[in-house]
Amino acid sequence: MIPELGHLALILALAMALVQSLWPIYGIVCQRPAYQRVAGPAAVGQFLMLGAAFVALGWAFFFNDFSVVYVAENSNTNLPWFYRLGAIWGAHEGSLLLWMMELAMWSLAVALASRSLPREVASGVLAVMGLVSVGFLLFTLTTSDPFTRQFPAPGQGRDLNPLLQDPGLVFHPPMLYMGYVGFCVAFAFAITALITGRVDAAWTRWTRPWTLAAWVFLTIGITLGSLWAYNELGWGGWWFWDPVENASFMPWLVGTALIHSLAVTEKRGIFQSWTVLLAITAFALSLLGTFLVRSGVLVSVHAFATDPSRGIYILSFFAIVVGSSLLLYAIRAPRFQSGSEPVAVLSREGLLLMNNLFLVVAAAAVLIGTLYPIFADALGFGRISVGPPYFNKVFVPLTAPLVLFIGAGAAMAWKRTRRETLKSRLWLPAIAAVVVGVALPALTVGVHVVAAVAGCVLGCWAIATALEELWRRIRGTRIKLPRQILGMALAHIGVGIFVIGVSLVSGYGGERDARMVPGQSVDFGGYSIVFNGIRAEKGPNYTARVGEFDIRRDGETVAHVTPAKRAYDHSGQQMTEAGIDHRLFGDLYVSLGDSLSGKAWSVRIYDRPFVFWIWAGGFLAAFGGLLALSDKRYWRRRRARETDPAKAVRSPGHGPLDEVGT
């Protein structure tokens, strides 16, 4: 009964989405305000219906209704309840439902905030989001209905893929999708701007918080995913350049470019067409990511087994959305008048332009590396794959300048900066960066890997310049530091910490394979690792062999880790759980290999210096974004607009923040 209601709710959601999109569009075309106003309530209705469908599927999982095929294939009565709920998005159908649910959540948020927007803009944005929703709902209902029943119902389900049975499953996909889908809001704003022909300071101010929010979610999602892979895959790696990772990384790169170009468009009234194009591209890449993951064209740890009709549907949907928006762009974008002032190289907007250039080229490099094998195969060039060496070689030279720009950008003022000013602001951070950047590895891991030390200096440069900017702005002024500035500085410090982590873990990380019998010890990286034996452990739906390892330094036990090999009851599938000793300056990561002759085991030990900094940096950047999002300027202006619309559409270049830094 409940699953049927869920199915019905999906159909009603489709109807609501059609109303949400077609009715307001008709209203805009015929200039009928009453029709335009339908968008908001329809979005609320769509959200309620999708929410009902989501709860229905959750119900089926929680109460083990194996007559629903999707539940039977991805759950099991022995699965703990939180994994049963996480299993909602553990495979194709449910993760699509999650995608649509979150799109409806964003639509709801836009509808609730729409009172501060002009009616035409609000209804246009909701209509575009409704159209996207229609596409996905049709896809779900025709090719991947999560509520399909089977009779007779099996007594037990097939269990969730063991790889997914990790707390990461509960948080990573919802966060990542919030980011993916969030770019749909920016996309909808861009399309509306193209239709109304207006990209002004007001437009950018409406678009900015939404884009920033999506970026924050995507950053958290990717960071969580990386942490999950590190903990769960047992290879000691944090990023694999897996096609599906790339699929989430490309929208992130373009989204990062977008939040920076939006800043320029708001402050200086330039780059309008570019900003709009970036907004379209970010969402197009999100859709492309969905296509890559869902269609089964990629060989990846994330790719679910799929059938070709789904791929064809998503590909045509992608072609229609991207094709029509680019067509619209080509027709309408030349109308935007841009500021006639040239962009000086030594100015904040000059550096932000460079930032955009490098980010977009980096995204293109990732795109080419990801898609080339697919095209080569289709065109008969042979079956090839492009591995991590390609991405590392291309990516490092493209991103190292970016980090340099972060530092230089912090010292720049808008419009024009004098060289002397720049020098007086940057000499101290530069010295600090070199001193700390060399001292940090020298005191912990050594300085013999020059490239890693250079990376560390670069990271310190980003941190030092951000601190300098903060200090300069706090000093000698009684105005409270705007949260936007603080958030920006924190995000840049996060990037610096991330860069330090990446450099040192890639430069100094090592690993060692060893054959160990109980009682034996192995020396590695200044520690000795003692194998105390194996014990059996029974989990809720698996049996595990747990290795007991002591990590000793100078004869003293400093840590105890328990890597395990789990055998899942239902599938018989094996899973490795790594034993990790987390530390501020580096992890020791012990992974149980195979059982060899006698009582011996093959054991792999990894040294991962500063690896924690990678995620710390990612989370700090996201927190910075969140802080900037809470800035009063986004909320206060909204209210001001209602009383005096003329004031809200201010001319660019006269905001309270423009004077700061000159």
Added chain:
Amino acid sequence: MTRTRRRRLMLVGCLLLGLSAAAALMLTAFKQDMLYFHEPSAIAAGTVPINTRFRIGGLVKMGSVSRPGDGMTVHFAIADCDASVPVTYSGTLPDLFRQGQGVIAYGKLDAQGTFVADRILAKHDSNYMSSDTARALKAKTSVSCMPSRLQASR
């Protein structure tokens, strides 16, 4: 030429320079890091060059897995419908590595015709098979010998 035009020209020039540098970087990286996929039967036929890194995919031949010596090096064979290739690998095998399962190995062929692998992939879902492997297992008659472990154990 006006000042604006000169600036624009400079900007476009910089853009072109940057883009071509990026493109050059990508192409060289591409050339070095592209990995071809070969089937066991192609290797048996001798068409694959030795000492070049590539990928091989197929099923782990039944009864072929052995660990001579201290057990740190694994010997096994990857097979398709027509042929099998001996493989050596030192290191930890992935969790889903099993006899009769589909795997992909990265490595080089040595002069004796043994594939020296430096990386082994077995996919996360026990029912899942990469499209490359699936195609490698398809006989020329279009009848697939894919899922049957018996046939792979010939």
